[in-house]
Amino acid sequence: GAGVSQSPSNKVTEKGKDVELRCDPISGHTALYWYRQSLGQGLEFLIYFQGNSAPDKSGLPSDRFSAERTGGSVSTLTIQRTQQEDSAVYLCASSLALGGAGETQYFGPGTRLLVL
Amino acid sequence: AQSVSQHNHHVILSEAASLELGCNYSYGGTVNLFWYVQYPGQHLQLLLKYFSGDPLVKGIKGFEAEFIKSKFSFNLRKPSVQWSDTAEYFCAVISSGGGADGLTFGKGTHLIIQP
Numbered sequence: 001g002a003g004v005s006q007s008p009s010n011k012v013t014e015k016g017k018d019v020e021l022r023c024d025p026i027s028g029h030t031a032l033y034w035y036r037q038s039l040g041q042g043l044e045f046l047i048y049f050q051g052n053s054a055p056d057k058s059g060l061p062s063d064r065f066s067a068e069r070t071g072g073s074v075s076t077l078t079i080q081r082t083q084q085e086d087s088a089v090y091l092c093a094s095s096l097a098l099g100g101a102g103e104t105q106y107f108g109p110g111t112r113l114l115v116l
Numbered sequence: 117a118q119s120v121s122q123h124n125h126h127v128i129l130s131e132a133a134s135l136e137l138g139c140n141y142s143y144g145g146t147v148n149l150f151w152y153v154q155y156p157g158q159h160l161q162l163l164l165k166y167f168s169g170d171p172l173v174k175g176i177k178g179f180e181a182e183f184i185k186s187k188f189s190f191n192l193r194k195p196s197v198q199w200s201d202t203a204e205y206f207c208a209v210i211s212s213g214g215g216a217d218g219l220t221f222g223k224g225t226h227l228i229i230q231p
Contacts, residue, residue, distance in 0.1 A: 033219075042223045043206065102229065105219060108159060109158075
């Protein structure tokens with residue numbers, strides 16, 4: 001079956017510009033997660049959604065980062081006024097449920113963001 | 117806060133050698149444990165997972181891991197590695213009560229298998 005998809009696969013932007021990253025989770029998965037993978041920090045958890053709700057935004061690196069999910073499906077991660085330190089691979093994952101045996105997260109291919 | 121420590125950042129082995137990658141976690145409650153693998157140019161894939169029951173879990177491609185609660189460890193093993201096992205391996209933990217804080221990953225182990 002179809003896995004988690006993300007777009008774009010690569011994004012090059014200039015410092016100060018806004019970028020929007022998109023994630024399509026596996027159909028039927030209610031939980032959706034965003035992570036960031038960078039050389040210095042490894043894999044960092046950013047935010048999760050249960051349905052359309054994101055109860056805890058404290059993992060987002062700064063107030064330039066925001067995320068939303070609509071219709072319990074597609075999610076977008078927006079970075080405003082990008083900085084060079086935002087350069088990383090942004091990963092999306094989804095799971096059947098939140099907690100318990102349905103917790104297994106399946107990852108997408110990521111969006112590689114380069115801020116010049 | 118949870119943390120995960122992977123002891124070996126780089127491991128180089130010859131084909132047919134046995135493999136053990138160490139993983140220790142720090143968390144006061146019950147957890148679900150995972151090993152993910154990232155092959156060159158590919159995305160993260162689940163290798164195996166532990167939720168409850170038998171502490172020895174088997175995954176894909178002949179990998180297995182043993183959860184030792186008293187040692188807070190979840191080491192990954194394979195009796196005989198192949199060149200195709202060259203990849204980055206990540207140990208991860210999440211509170212079994214819910215995914216509110218997402219997966220906490222170790223820094224990863226870069227495994228190179230020499231033919």
